Amino acid sequence: MIQFKQATKRYGPTLALDNITITLPENKIIGLFGPNGAGKSTLLKAAAGLVRLSSGNVTVAGKAPRQMRAHLAYLPEQNTLPFAWTIKRAAEFYRAFFADWDEDRYQKQLVMLNLREDMKFGHISKGQLAKARLLLTLARQAHCLLLDEPFSGIDIIARGEITRALVYDYSEGQQTMIISTHEIDEIENLVEHVVFIDSGRAAVFGDADELRCQEGKSIVTIMKEAFRHGSEQVEHV
Amino acid sequence: MDFDATRPIYLQIIDLHKRALMTGELKPRDKILSQRDFAQRYNVNPNTVQRAYREMEALGLVETLRGQGTFIAATEEMLDTMKQDMARSILDSFVQEMKILGFSLQQALELAQEAWQEEESRL
Structure with a gap:
């Protein structure tokens, strides 16, 4: 369970998180939606213990995120791996660094994602790079996965491959996965819990099925409406 | 699917x-x-x-x-019950809709028969 209590984060004059109080349930796949600049990345970084909040707090399983690092796998939106590295070299790095590295998982996903170990980050396509970075994140048996825009800027085929990889590796009932994305369509069938944030505040959140029943609409539609309403309307389940 | x-x-x-x-x-x-x-x-x-x-x-x-x-x-028994249940709920909504449209039972039956025969002749 990840709990944000009156979490506020300022970057200079910009308010990235505005006094947000929200609980993200454990062992579920959670969709984090919202327009650009809504605060999605900041929320994930705060959960990963990578930014210090200006005020308020965030806890992961009741502890400070920094103490939970070994159990958290965070996929940043931008690539942080050296372009000169091959997938093999990066895997060696991860293997040495993370105690929860799962070699079997890594080998299987490598095949599923249509990647080769000799591929160099600087020489592959955007889609392949996205898949390679996801591969490294998923190869860890982390209890909590924080994925920031794993579908961003890649074609429909690679998006499908990524969705399949996410389903393939998910340990049901034992893993929390938070996916921030604009591609709500892509993960409509995947998310059990959704959070829509806008201007650093949670505008809509709740159980995906409850929201569907209540509104008689798909999550895509509900999120689109929230997008249109902006932050004027605050509702929750 | x-x-x-x-x-x-x-x-x-x-x-x-x-x-x-x-x-x-x-x-x-x-x-x-x-x-x-x-x-x-x-x-x-x-x-x-x-x-x-x-x-x-x-x-x-x-x-x-x-x-x-x-x-x-x-079991076969359960399948029968499930079939009955499903038929019942289809009929319930049929009856409701037809009533809303103002049809009598007789008229609804006639229309159902017509539709049934049309469907069969199409096969």
Whole structure:
């Protein structure tokens, strides 16, 4: 369970998180939606213990995120791996660094994602790079996965491959996965819990099925409406 | 298959199996996809599949044998009851809609007969 209590984060004059109080349930796949600049990345970084909040707090399983690092796998939106590295070299790095590295998982996903170990980050396509970075994140048996825009800027085929990889590796009932994305369509069938944030505040959140029943609409539609309403309307389940 | 995104997916998974039983696509004692295979085949959250399978077990529709897989456990009797239930709910909504439109039972029956014959002549 990840709990944000009156979490506020300022970057200079910009308010990235505005006094947000929200609980993200454990062992579920959670969709984090919202327009650009809504605060999605900041929320994930705060959960990963990578930014210090200006005020308020965030806890992961009741502890400070920094103490939970070994159990958290965070996929940043931008690539942080050296372009000169091959997938093999990066895997060696991860293997040495993370105690929860799962070699079997890594080998299987490598095949599923249509990647080769000799591929160099600087020489592959955007889609392949996205898949390679996801591969490294998923190869860890982390209890909590924080994925920031794993579908961003890649074609429909690679998006499908990524969705399949996410389903393939998910340990049901034992893993929390938070996916921030604009591609709500892509993960409509995947998310059990959704959070829509806008201007650093949670505008809509709740159980995906409850929201569907209540509104008689798909999550895509509900999120689109929230997008249109902006932050004027605050509702929750 | 595509799921209807406006209804809970676990209910649709259960319906999918019920329908397959009604049409004979699935028969008692048939082995069905494992939860993991189902999730991958249809790109659905494995937790949702788990919930659907659990519910189907509770309904007596399937049973999971350790190390062997999940099998259709429904008996012919249960299938009959399910068919009756489904027919009943189709009829309920038919009656309701026809009443709203102002048809009498006699008129509704005539129309139903007509539609039935048309459908048969098309086959």
